[in-house]
Amino acid sequence: MGWRGYLRHLDYLLLAATLGVVAVGIAVVYSATYQDVEGQPGYYAVQQGVYAAVGLLVLLVLAAIDYEHYRRWQWALYGAMVLSIAAVYVVGSVTRGSRRWIELPFFNFQPSQFGLLLLTICLGAFLVDRMELLGSRRITAEALLYAAVPGALVFFQPDFGTASVYAVLTLALLYFYGTRWTHFAVLGAAAAGAAAFVLGVLPRLGIEFIKEYQMERLLVFVDPGRDPSGSGYNIVQSTIAIGSGALTGRGAEATQTAFDFLPEHHTDFIFAVIGERYGFVGACVLLALYGLLLWRALRIATLSRDMYGSIMAGGIAVMFLFQMFVNIGMTIGIMPVTGIPLPFVSYGGAAMITFLMMVGLLQSIHVRATADPRERRARR
């Protein structure tokens, strides 16, 4: 397939939605941070722009590569993923009691983010290589174990939020693989039992499986008024920010962000900045862009020329949906506080580049699906 074919078969609507969300994100990062670095109002926005540019470049490259190659390299990629996440324990830098990053000269590399893409590729390959086992308990158990290795490594960094994305991604891949509904029912029951055991039984035995701050976040989620100036502060302030945005937002008069009442306003709580500055209308525009993204991703899952592409596209769609919902839900007080970024919008290079690479993978699937000669013939 030549260049022209490649260009002709890109999903331009997906690309437009992606570029739209990224542009909104950079604009919001700017408005959230123009006072943060003295003398350099655009510091964070420019950084974010650079990450986005790098990410777009990688996106276009990935779109050109036939994803079929990844399948052959499955185990090598899996090994690289596990090793890189494990490396954080050795050379990672500590932020707020958690090791998540490896400091590189220009960039803080976060293997757990990048690992989400790798897990999609590897577990997808693992599953489609065992298509004949579809429906058996064995393949479900193997897939869970397969994903549990990197997932556990992330969980114990500790990074509860990203670990939960690993779990949801694994389930999504199994879901699109075609795992039986009964298996999901059993898994759901087991998860509920485990949660009850961890939250209810272990603390009474004096075993600290989840960290105190995580427990506190859960309690605050249940009752935000519990400690409005302490652990509930973030939720309270972000709810005030969003609520005060009203229908069309407070624009330049937004004080929650400008006067630093809202913590993490360019990363985890960036949706509150959108809500405050641009109001309900602005939030709806962003949600519409996400809707477009999701639609295109799921459409690619159905268009894919093979199971491998369908599983990966579906997994990526679920990841977008899950992260968007958990992040927005956190800022409006309907989900507990976790460090899950808002896709394409939250400031941060690792997440931005990873999300754009996922779009690149989607494009690759799209290109291969629509450019398949047999499909074209069928259409004719």
Add this chain to the structure above:
Amino acid sequence: MRTRRPRQPVRRERPIRTGRADHPLLLTPSIALRVAVLVGIAVVLVAVILFRLWFLQILSAGRYVDQANDNRLRSVEIVAPRGAIVDRDGKVIVENRPGLAIGIRPMDVSEEDFEAVTERLAKVLGMRVKKIRRELEEYGGYPYDLVILKEDVSRKVVGRILERKDLFPGVEVQRNYLRSYPEGDLAAQLLGHLGEISAEQLKQPAYRRYAAGDVIGQGGVEASYDRWLRGRDGVAKIEVDAYGRPKGSDPVGGRLPESGDTLVTTLDADVQETAEKALRYGIDLAHANHDWAANGAAAVVLDVRNGEVLAMASYPSFDPEVYVGGLSPKDWAKLRKPSANNPIVHKAFQGLYAPGSTYKVIDAVAALEEGVISPYTRFYCNGRFPPTGELGKTHWNCWLEGGHGRDNVTEALSESCDVFFYNVGYAFYKRPGSELAEWSVRLGLGRPTGLDIPGEAEGLVPTPEWRQEYFTTEIDKIWKPGNSILMAIGQGDLQVSPLQLAVAYAAIANGGTIVEPHLALKTLSPQGKVTRKFAFEPRRTVEISSGTLQQVRKGLRMAATVGTSAAVFAGYPVDVAGKTGTAEVYGKGDYAWYASYAPYDDPKYAVVVMIEQGGHGGAVAAPAARMIYDALFDLDTGLSTGATGTD
């Protein structure tokens, strides 16, 4: 892609079971179903978000806008300048001056700097490091508040801090108002000082409208008239960020402070100054008479017609400046040491003393009114009472050896004959009830006079009932003839304040009206308009027959012309009527008194002077009183030295 390229052979051994040409595809019905289910889930989740956003941003928007405004706006109190305190002619006694305070904003001092900064600050401010650190650690407010460490810091010290701002991170200078006293220590004990409201005060109903941290008048007129003096603090609403740092310099709203009203007092600064001088003069006289122990004194000048206090002096005094910006422990120790003789206590209304012979006026009124004696009653004085052995071996001497001979009541008052009043006291002893005590209380002794500043002493007029209650041994519980006899000459357990005595003498002068002594006349707005006139109605009127008044007044006048204070007041341009007193105090020198009023025919002022351990009243207290009369009537009669050897 126009031509179909030949298919590449599969390179790997392991067949790829899905996708590519060998397993053509591949959109299973399962994928379609699962995508559809996921779309359903996505729709639900987005709907949840939209519903919640609609609730927050459309339905509850107003509430959250308010909360966001609460967040960003902080009210900063602007302290209103406090009103001045002036004398009756407008002469300023207390005013404001701008002061500089040094404070620290804990938020702006990093932890590693804390030790060094507090140490440097302690050195520059002359404070102890420990105290600074304790104050900062115990501060309960926000970390962005300015914690004031020292008020009234000199410009030199402020300059040293501002010059090296880098050495003092978080240290700030604040401008505020401080009290200043252009007349120095004039009337120091009457004024009171400013201080933060205490926890106990906050609990009292009188301080209902105040809040913790308010600086209020403590003691004196500053406390009594705080309501008018303090004005109304203003509020500036300023925009702040999450750390409380102001975002702009201009307030976005609020209310301007309103200056406090000026308090016009009844004091006459000239008379007050003279009274204070007179007390020093009286003490000097006492020292000249070898009464070396004399070290404290009090004077009261009361308008007998309405109870206005023209002057009230107490010696020793202090410089009220020591309280400005907080009393230092060193100054406090100085004020409290025994040899200082309580300079912060106003002896005229907070000190209690045996009134000595000045009390004989009350005897005379009571005895005449109760019919114990008549104007024609005469008692023989041979220097001793009782003349016969009526009370066994016990006897009481008159101050004049050899006696005064046969005196009626006016002569007895004039010459201060003790024996005459021993007789009166003994006569009261033999009568039922405690008429003398009742008359004493009626005329204002032994109870607070109602002075309009806090801390007034009560005093004591002894009665048999009081003895019964106060003492423990049976013999002490009994009211004996000696108790009545000693009380009649103002000794024994009788305790009055000079102010109470002044009120009693004012009643003699004005015909029985018990005035309420007070220091406040009116308040003036900053524009000079009268905002409030204070009315102090007389507390009561005591029925005293004109005959009695005439006898007593005559006795007092005679005392000043031919009697015990004649050496001081005979020939004085204004007709003074006054009684000397020399009260004996166990283990101490005699307490000298002079209680008087003038002019004799048209009484205007009552003047009472008391000098602790000053010796004879006629020798030290009366000359001091004469100085005060000079000031009251604008006279210049020079100094008199009085006469020793009298009562």
